[in-house]
Amino acid sequence: SAVISQKPSRDICQRGTSLTIQCQVDSQVTMMFWYRQQPGQSLTLIATANQGSEATYESGFVIDKFPISRPNLTFSTLTVSNMSPEDSSIYLCSVTHGTARANYGYTFGSGTRLTVV
Amino acid sequence: ILNVEQSPQSLHVQEGDSTNFTCSFPSSNFYALHWYRWETAKSPEALFVMTLNGDEKKKGRISATLNTKEGYSYLYIKGSQPEDSATYLCASAGAGSYQLTFGKGTKLSVIP
Numbered sequence: 001s002a003v004i005s006q007k008p009s010r011d012i013c014q015r016g017t018s019l020t021i022q023c024q025v026d027s028q029v030t031m032m033f034w035y036r037q038q039p040g041q042s043l044t045l046i047a048t049a050n051q052g053s054e055a056t057y058e059s060g061f062v063i064d065k066f067p068i069s070r071p072n073l074t075f076s077t078l079t080v081s082n083m084s085p086e087d088s089s090i091y092l093c094s095v096t097h098g099t100a101r102a103n104y105g106y107t108f109g110s111g112t113r114l115t116v117v
Numbered sequence: 118i119l120n121v122e123q124s125p126q127s128l129h130v131q132e133g134d135s136t137n138f139t140c141s142f143p144s145s146n147f148y149a150l151h152w153y154r155w156e157t158a159k160s161p162e163a164l165f166v167m168t169l170n171g172d173e174k175k176k177g178r179i180s181a182t183l184n185t186k187e188g189y190s191y192l193y194i195k196g197s198q199p200e201d202s203a204t205y206l207c208a209s210a211g212a213g214s215y216q217l218t219f220g221k222g223t224k225l226s227v228i229p
Contacts, residue, residue, distance in 0.1 A: 001163075009158070031215065042121070043206065043219040058216075092161070096215065105163040106151070106217065113158075 002027050002095050006109030013083055013116050020079045021112045023093035028073035033094040033106075034066070043092065049076040083116045090114070121209050123220035130197050131228050137193045138223040140207035144188035151217060152181055152192055153206040161206060164192075197227045 003026045013019050023032065032049040046066055047055040055068040070076045080087050093109045122141045130136045142150060149168045153161040165174045170185040178195045194201055204224045208217035 004160070033215075040221070042221045043208075043217075045216055048215070105166055107163070108153075108161045110158065110160045 001105065002029060002107045004093060004095065004107055004109040006093055006112060008112055009110060010113040011115070013114065015084050015116055017083055018079055018081045019083065019114060020077050021091055021093070022077050023075070023109050025074045025095055029095040030073070031096055032070065032076045033096075034068065034076075034078045035092040035094060035108075037090045037092070038086075039088070046078070046091075049078075080114065083114075085116045088114055088116045121207060121218050121220040123205075123207055123223050125223060126221065127224040127226070129226045129228055132197060132199060134197050135193065135195045136197055136225070137191050138205055138225075140190045140192070140220055142188050142190070142207070142209035142218075142220075143211075144185060146211045147185050147188070147209065148212040148214070149210040150183055150185075150190050151208040151210070152190070153208070154203045155206055155222070156203045164205075194225075197225075199227045199229050201225060202227045 005024045007022045011019055034046040035043045036046050037043045045058050046061045047057040047068055049055050049068050049070040051070045051073050065081055067079045091112045094106050096106050124139050149166055151166050152164040154164055155161040165181045167183040172183040174181050180193045183190045202225055204222040206219055206222045208219040210217050
Protein backbone atom coordinates (compact mmCIF):
# COMPACT_ATOMS: atom_id res chain seq x y z
CA SER A 1 0.00 0.00 0.00
CA ALA A 2 1.02 3.63 -0.45
CA VAL A 3 2.98 5.60 2.14
CA ILE A 4 1.99 9.21 2.74
CA SER A 5 4.18 11.93 4.22
CA GLN A 6 2.08 14.78 5.61
CA LYS A 7 3.50 18.11 6.83
CA PRO A 8 3.36 19.90 9.17
CA SER A 9 2.34 17.50 11.93
CA ARG A 10 1.04 20.36 14.05
CA ASP A 11 0.92 24.12 14.11
CA ILE A 12 -0.43 26.99 16.16
CA CYS A 13 -1.56 29.90 14.01
CA GLN A 14 -2.92 33.37 14.51
CA ARG A 15 -6.45 34.07 13.38
CA GLY A 16 -6.65 35.70 9.97
CA THR A 17 -3.57 33.91 8.65
CA SER A 18 -3.36 30.92 6.29
CA LEU A 19 -1.67 27.53 6.58
CA THR A 20 -0.74 25.19 3.76
CA ILE A 21 -0.62 21.47 4.46
CA GLN A 22 1.32 19.16 2.16
CA CYS A 23 0.92 15.48 1.36
CA GLN A 24 3.50 13.50 -0.59
CA VAL A 25 2.71 9.95 -1.70
CA ASP A 26 5.40 7.41 -2.57
CA SER A 27 3.47 6.17 -5.62
CA GLN A 28 1.17 7.60 -8.25
CA VAL A 29 -2.46 7.67 -7.19
CA THR A 30 -5.47 8.86 -9.10
CA MET A 31 -7.53 10.25 -6.25
CA MET A 32 -6.48 12.07 -3.12
CA PHE A 33 -8.88 13.18 -0.43
CA TRP A 34 -8.75 15.81 2.30
CA TYR A 35 -10.58 15.28 5.60
CA ARG A 36 -11.13 17.36 8.71
CA GLN A 37 -11.93 16.24 12.24
CA GLN A 38 -13.16 18.98 14.50
CA PRO A 39 -13.01 18.31 18.26
CA GLY A 40 -15.59 15.69 19.26
CA GLN A 41 -16.78 15.24 15.70
CA SER A 42 -16.41 12.68 12.93
CA LEU A 43 -13.84 12.74 10.19
CA THR A 44 -15.54 14.72 7.42
CA LEU A 45 -14.54 14.84 3.76
CA ILE A 46 -13.60 18.35 2.61
CA ALA A 47 -12.80 17.67 -1.03
CA THR A 48 -11.37 15.28 -3.59
CA ALA A 49 -8.16 16.47 -5.23
CA ASN A 50 -8.03 15.58 -8.91
CA GLN A 51 -4.84 15.82 -10.94
CA GLY A 52 -5.18 18.23 -13.82
CA SER A 53 -8.52 19.67 -12.78
CA GLU A 54 -10.12 21.61 -9.96
CA ALA A 55 -10.88 19.86 -6.71
CA THR A 56 -14.41 18.65 -6.02
CA TYR A 57 -15.73 20.11 -2.76
CA GLU A 58 -18.32 18.60 -0.45
CA SER A 59 -21.32 20.51 0.81
CA GLY A 60 -20.30 23.14 3.33
CA PHE A 61 -16.76 23.56 2.02
CA VAL A 62 -15.70 26.17 -0.56
CA ILE A 63 -12.61 26.74 -2.64
CA ASP A 64 -11.97 30.24 -1.30
CA LYS A 65 -11.64 28.88 2.22
CA PHE A 66 -9.86 25.60 1.39
CA PRO A 67 -7.94 25.98 -1.88
CA ILE A 68 -6.37 22.72 -3.03
CA SER A 69 -3.58 22.07 -5.49
CA ARG A 70 -2.78 18.77 -7.22
CA PRO A 71 0.13 19.42 -9.57
CA ASN A 72 0.93 15.72 -10.17
CA LEU A 73 -0.13 12.21 -9.20
CA THR A 74 2.00 12.07 -6.03
CA PHE A 75 1.47 15.45 -4.36
CA SER A 76 -1.29 17.70 -3.07
CA THR A 77 -1.68 20.70 -0.81
CA LEU A 78 -4.61 22.01 1.21
CA THR A 79 -4.62 25.62 2.39
CA VAL A 80 -6.77 26.74 5.28
CA SER A 81 -7.34 30.43 4.57
CA ASN A 82 -8.21 33.37 6.80
CA MET A 83 -8.28 31.09 9.81
CA SER A 84 -10.55 31.44 12.80
CA PRO A 85 -10.63 29.38 16.03
CA GLU A 86 -13.40 27.24 14.47
CA ASP A 87 -10.80 25.91 12.02
CA SER A 88 -8.91 24.25 14.88
CA SER A 89 -9.03 20.61 13.81
CA ILE A 90 -7.04 17.64 12.66
CA TYR A 91 -6.62 17.65 8.89
CA LEU A 92 -5.86 14.38 7.09
CA CYS A 93 -5.07 13.50 3.51
CA SER A 94 -5.95 10.10 2.13
CA VAL A 95 -5.54 8.02 -1.01
CA THR A 96 -7.25 4.90 -2.28
CA HIS A 97 -5.46 2.05 -3.97
CA GLY A 98 -8.16 1.00 -6.34
CA THR A 99 -10.56 2.79 -8.57
CA ALA A 100 -13.22 5.14 -7.28
CA ARG A 101 -15.04 2.19 -5.78
CA ALA A 102 -15.03 2.31 -2.02
CA ASN A 103 -14.44 -1.37 -1.33
CA TYR A 104 -10.73 -0.87 -1.45
CA GLY A 105 -8.70 0.27 1.51
CA TYR A 106 -7.72 3.85 2.02
CA THR A 107 -4.34 5.01 3.31
CA PHE A 108 -4.13 8.13 5.44
CA GLY A 109 -1.43 10.60 6.30
CA SER A 110 -0.54 11.06 9.95
CA GLY A 111 -2.52 14.27 10.18
CA THR A 112 -1.95 17.95 10.86
CA ARG A 113 -3.17 19.15 14.24
CA LEU A 114 -4.06 22.82 13.81
CA THR A 115 -4.80 25.22 16.63
CA VAL A 116 -5.94 28.74 15.78
CA VAL A 117 -5.56 31.35 18.50
CA ILE B 118 -30.38 5.60 10.60
CA LEU B 119 -29.05 8.51 8.58
CA ASN B 120 -25.55 8.77 9.97
CA VAL B 121 -22.87 6.38 11.08
CA GLU B 122 -23.11 5.91 14.83
CA GLN B 123 -20.59 4.21 17.08
CA SER B 124 -20.99 3.04 20.63
CA PRO B 125 -19.74 3.29 23.20
CA GLN B 126 -17.97 6.61 22.81
CA SER B 127 -15.19 5.40 25.09
CA LEU B 128 -14.41 2.54 27.38
CA HIS B 129 -11.74 1.31 29.73
CA VAL B 130 -10.96 -2.38 30.04
CA GLN B 131 -8.42 -4.38 32.01
CA GLU B 132 -5.58 -6.09 30.21
CA GLY B 133 -6.71 -9.56 29.19
CA ASP B 134 -10.40 -8.69 28.97
CA SER B 135 -12.27 -9.13 25.72
CA THR B 136 -14.41 -6.30 24.44
CA ASN B 137 -16.58 -5.27 21.50
CA PHE B 138 -17.89 -2.10 19.89
CA THR B 139 -20.85 -1.37 17.67
CA CYS B 140 -21.14 0.57 14.43
CA SER B 141 -24.58 1.40 13.00
CA PHE B 142 -24.90 2.67 9.45
CA PRO B 143 -27.59 3.36 6.85
CA SER B 144 -28.56 0.03 5.28
CA SER B 145 -29.98 1.59 2.13
CA ASN B 146 -27.59 2.08 -0.77
CA PHE B 147 -24.86 0.33 1.22
CA TYR B 148 -21.66 -0.69 -0.52
CA ALA B 149 -18.84 -1.21 2.01
CA LEU B 150 -18.01 -0.90 5.69
CA HIS B 151 -14.51 0.03 6.81
CA TRP B 152 -12.88 -0.28 10.24
CA TYR B 153 -9.80 1.74 11.17
CA ARG B 154 -7.57 1.89 14.21
CA TRP B 155 -6.22 5.38 15.01
CA GLU B 156 -3.53 6.10 17.55
CA THR B 157 -2.74 9.67 18.51
CA ALA B 158 -0.23 11.37 16.20
CA LYS B 159 -0.25 8.39 13.83
CA SER B 160 -2.08 7.55 10.61
CA PRO B 161 -5.39 5.71 10.84
CA GLU B 162 -4.61 2.06 10.14
CA ALA B 163 -6.99 0.04 8.00
CA LEU B 164 -8.29 -3.05 9.80
CA PHE B 165 -11.10 -4.44 7.65
CA VAL B 166 -13.20 -3.68 4.60
CA MET B 167 -16.42 -5.68 4.40
CA THR B 168 -19.07 -5.67 1.71
CA LEU B 169 -21.27 -8.77 2.02
CA ASN B 170 -24.01 -9.45 4.53
CA GLY B 171 -22.74 -11.99 7.03
CA ASP B 172 -19.08 -11.19 6.35
CA GLU B 173 -16.73 -12.06 9.16
CA LYS B 174 -13.09 -11.03 9.10
CA LYS B 175 -10.24 -11.66 11.50
CA LYS B 176 -6.81 -10.16 12.03
CA GLY B 177 -4.96 -11.64 14.98
CA ARG B 178 -7.03 -10.97 18.11
CA ILE B 179 -9.35 -8.56 16.31
CA SER B 180 -12.40 -9.65 14.35
CA ALA B 181 -15.44 -7.99 12.81
CA THR B 182 -18.88 -8.98 11.59
CA LEU B 183 -21.28 -7.29 9.21
CA ASN B 184 -25.08 -7.23 8.97
CA THR B 185 -26.08 -5.13 5.97
CA LYS B 186 -29.80 -5.83 6.28
CA GLU B 187 -30.10 -4.24 9.69
CA GLY B 188 -27.17 -1.89 9.26
CA TYR B 189 -24.66 -2.79 11.94
CA SER B 190 -21.16 -4.12 12.40
CA TYR B 191 -19.39 -5.38 15.50
CA LEU B 192 -15.67 -5.19 16.20
CA TYR B 193 -14.32 -7.66 18.74
CA ILE B 194 -10.98 -7.63 20.53
CA LYS B 195 -10.02 -10.80 22.34
CA GLY B 196 -7.62 -10.57 25.29
CA SER B 197 -7.06 -6.81 25.14
CA GLN B 198 -3.48 -5.59 25.45
CA PRO B 199 -2.24 -2.06 26.31
CA GLU B 200 -1.08 -1.65 22.72
CA ASP B 201 -4.71 -2.01 21.62
CA SER B 202 -5.41 1.40 23.18
CA ALA B 203 -6.57 3.61 20.33
CA THR B 204 -9.65 5.11 18.75
CA TYR B 205 -11.52 2.67 16.52
CA LEU B 206 -13.34 4.26 13.60
CA CYS B 207 -15.92 2.76 11.32
CA ALA B 208 -16.91 4.28 7.99
CA SER B 209 -19.65 3.45 5.52
CA ALA B 210 -19.48 3.82 1.76
CA GLY B 211 -22.52 4.01 -0.48
CA ALA B 212 -22.91 2.41 -3.87
CA GLY B 213 -21.29 4.38 -6.66
CA SER B 214 -19.41 6.65 -4.29
CA TYR B 215 -15.82 6.86 -3.12
CA GLN B 216 -16.86 8.97 -0.13
CA LEU B 217 -16.53 7.45 3.32
CA THR B 218 -18.92 8.57 6.07
CA PHE B 219 -17.26 8.12 9.42
CA GLY B 220 -18.60 7.61 12.90
CA LYS B 221 -17.13 9.57 15.80
CA GLY B 222 -15.14 6.57 16.94
CA THR B 223 -14.81 4.47 20.07
CA LYS B 224 -11.84 5.35 22.24
CA LEU B 225 -10.45 2.25 23.92
CA SER B 226 -8.09 2.39 26.88
CA VAL B 227 -6.57 -0.89 28.07
CA ILE B 228 -5.34 -0.70 31.65
CA PRO B 229 -2.25 -2.82 32.41
